[in-house]
Amino acid sequence: MAETHRIEVTVNGLPRMLEVPPHHTLLDVLRDDLRLTGAKECCLVGECGACTVIVDGRTVDSCLVLAVEADGCEITTVEGLAQDGSLDPLQRAFLDEGAAQCGFCIPGQLMAAHALLAGNPHPTVAEIQEGLAGNLCRCGSYLQITDAVLATAAEGTRR
Amino acid sequence: MSATIIGTSPNRVGGIGRVTGSQQYVADLRLADVLEARLVTLDCARARIISIDASAALALPGVRLVMTAADLPQPVPRFGPQLEDRPVIAVGETKYHGDPVAIVAAETKDAADAAAALVRVEYEELPAVFTLAAALDPAAPLVQDPALRPGDRLASTNVLREHPIGWGDVDAAVADVVVEHTYTFPMVTHFAIEPHAYIAAPDGDGIAVWSTIQHPNWLQKVIAKVLGMPLAKVRVFAPDPGGGFGGKQHAKYEPLVALAAIRAGRPVRLVLSLEETFQAVRRASCEVRVRTGVNRDGALVFEDIAADYLIGAYADIADRVVGKGSYPAAGPYTVPNVRILARSVLSHTVPSTAFRGFGNPQVNWAVESNLDEAALAIGMDRLEIRLRNIAHRGDAFIPFDTPADGEWSQTVTRAAELIGWGSPLPPGRGRGIALGIKSGPTTGLSYSTVRLLGDGSVIVFAGTSDMGQGARTVFAQIAAQELGAPLDWVTVVMGDTAIVPYDQQTSASRSTVLMGNSVLMACRSIQAQLRTMAARLHAVDEALVGVDRGVVHLPDRDLSVIDVLKPGLGRLGGELTGNGEVRKDADPSHPLSGAPAFFEFNCTAIEAEVDRETGDVTIVRHVTVSDVGRALNPLQVRTQDEGAAIQGLGHTLMEHYIFDEVGRIRNLGAIDYRIPTSMDLPLDLVSETIENADGPGPYGSKGMSEGALLCVAAAVGAAVREAIRVPIRDLPLTPERVWRALQERETA
């Protein structure tokens, strides 16, 4: 068995101390150790985006990040979007626009969209499509996902 | 409460779980004491297994099981929805790249990975066939043991079955112009973002199986038969699949995992990688030769169609795909003479299976493209030739089958309007229009139970799988509509064969129609009980009581359901229960063993621009119009329609398996198997519906989830052809292929 490393991470606002073997990815640790199964496992080569989480403010494919690399980082997963049981505006917009069909890609889409809006509160359609191109949706809900991001951006302006 | 919820688009039932990450897909479930399993496969397609040595693997700490064919009951159980030809694990010989020879199970994923790599397999690679030409060569090695098909004259060939259908007399028919071409359709895969996953756990004297399956009841039967258990001892849990598209219809590795769990005496979990999923499911590739006979006035005289589908090493449901998919190949036209011969051809490749469109997109690509060639040959507009020949409502366009069940010309006309058919085009652009038709379900059996609880809330039990199409929402809408409960007072229970009554399957865009009618029937049964109750409570003749949309109408006043239910149930409370049963029995006299419950009809129109230097195709505008009867949930209808359209763009523009010379998929995985991203969409995607409430489903609905995929390739191909003035008859229309076509024309 491989030597493990002690890492300290903050996941969805909660500090966590974990023992991880070096070859386990952040996705493995989120899903198997922390039981946060919102981030999904699909391609494992950084192509599909189903495992997208936010590390220190930036989206990553968590299948390509070793958990030990995340030591000291702040991590946000889809489970961290809703606050006190009420949906984040982006989640609400995904629901209202019908962006989730089978739903499997949606946690990744949400994290990518969340980070996009944090950096660019008023993206154009082209910017959304480019910003979310790393998140495949085989149901083909791309237009609804784009609409949800646009609606969230507009909502943000009104508030 | 009289407002209708039918025809509105409430938030998806199950949507909260999907946007919060709390939705539990199979791979997200945790069972105590579960062993992690991995498959052991060989690095080639067909091989004779000489020996398997598991000793090194078993010596690893944490490894609990290595199971091969030798460890199973003999003969090794076989299963399959059409032909029981697939062994639960390779016996003696692997038949395709990815065919597992062993399964390992260990305490951790790491141990399972390590063990799988340590299973030593000695094998001898054998000659194999990966293409139609090779498989049909008289000297080709046989994919299937002829003993599996006793008495079949084709058993000594790689042709699994032939599907001839037709009417009139093609040979005698005389047409002014005959156009003949051959078209090919690539081997593509479903690429549901959720890879397939299975868990099996011994459960007392029975077994529990969790699967990403679309047909839990069918799986229950397979497991029961393989394990020799009564159905009541096999409990299948089918959490909502993360995308199905047909790939998750039938059992794959569930029997193997179940046997492993029994042998280990513990739960065993197998989550496939995306690569393994590519090696588990795909669509049949196809070569179609079409001869179209047409008169100068545009009247179609004959269609003569020969379609060879390259299916895989085991039949799965592939032969049914071939038969049913090719059956309406002549299209939604009145053609006096038709001859179709489709063949399912076995090969040493991944077993092909159902995939949205079910064998139809392959022939549609060929026949609709050839219709354009015919129009060109007689100098007729491509829209005009379609409208000239289209079947109108009630026309027996397939003479021995259900007549046209919609006024399809409406759909075509609307699509033509939306694409601006006939208006001037900028240089470098072209337009195409194509019609798609698919036979809906030919048999079906959907039971449901609806419980109206004492407070007026409702539980619907329906065995449909909600894999994104939104069946859960539609059933909840029906129950809410009929029983007067607010939508959020309705719970829909699916995916547990121990609790939910039998449903044959979730496929062929059937669920709104078949299970929808079943749920409606269950609700109507409850309404009848409410009538009786109201008549008793208010001492009126039952015949004078009506129930509609959750309102109980008495001769002198209206009451809400709850005002009848509460006093009617009395002090002990309780509930009212209704059952639904929709049965569409097989008809042995019908070529498909049953006339379709409805036709899915779609018209797709495309405007495309081609970069003549690079061959890039840009879809400037993509119009899809589907005849849906009635959209019970317009937003879900639109997302299914757009989703089908975008999926169709995949096989049209970029998707295909690429094999090496020993039958391995070279583009195995997401890096080199490309599907459309958010940047690969049409610049403008328009989805509309035609709604005449003329379908057999609740409130006049029809099934609709596949229509918009059927004719994407033909419509895009036609647009590209007009833009570059060169026909391309092979898919996908990659930039390189388009460029090459232009080069060849220039050098010709």
Added chain:
Amino acid sequence: MHTFAYVRPTTVAEAVAILDAGGRDARVLAGGTDLVIRLRDGSATPTTVIDLKRIADLRPGVREEGGRLTISATTVMTDVAADPLVRRHFPALAEAAAVVGSVQIRNRATLGGNVCNASPAADTATPLLVFDATVVAEGPGGTRRIAIDDFFVRSGVTTLQRGELVTAIELPIPAVATGSAHVRRTRRRGHDLASVTLSVRVDALGVTRFAYGSVGPRPVLAVDDTGVLADPAVPAEARSAILERMFADASPSPRSMRASPAYRLAMLRVLGARALRSAIEQLAAGSD
């Protein structure tokens, strides 16, 4: 994934010592977008993985000094693409960094990693070639500055020696006005590995530098100092002979499934012409 020892040195010297001791069994981890895939598929089986991200001297960033831009090897593509200095002086590099993978990939993939993988299709290789970049390597023998054109050997192989790691990429800020562009061919519009990459740079002195990748074992640099290519007034026929000479070193593999050699070679010419037009326009606009 097989396991390995993970080390996180805090100084370059420490990293070099571990790398030198490990030799072929040690691998450097920067962004991991390539290495983690290879660790998982078994095509890389190091016993030691050396994470560079906690070395103070290798902090990501771009700085300008002495007439050149120094980009730390650990700078991720997102930051290379967005950096104002890179965008001002080396637009083709910014364009190339902006098309590497998806946002998620660009948030992790580093410039140093892209260069060290030496993929023939590496997007940043071609702009670095046209901008005459220097790879700064630290090793047991001290610091070495390697001209980028002397760095690439073939896919996965560079002229780095045992124990050496790349710490920075240096780019001389052009002394005269330049225009540049980066273009590529892919199988779809969404992120994809390129079947042709090409960068071009023209300058006010009439020198045109082309670099192209994915059409041979390593990216290729070709220079025209006749002034013909940079001059938009020169007729097409006069340019084509020179262009042909520029692209003469392209030798795409017939084994690739991403595109055939014929298509790659044809696209090299199409992309070359298009990129040259953009670069000339940029040069003209910049000198207004």
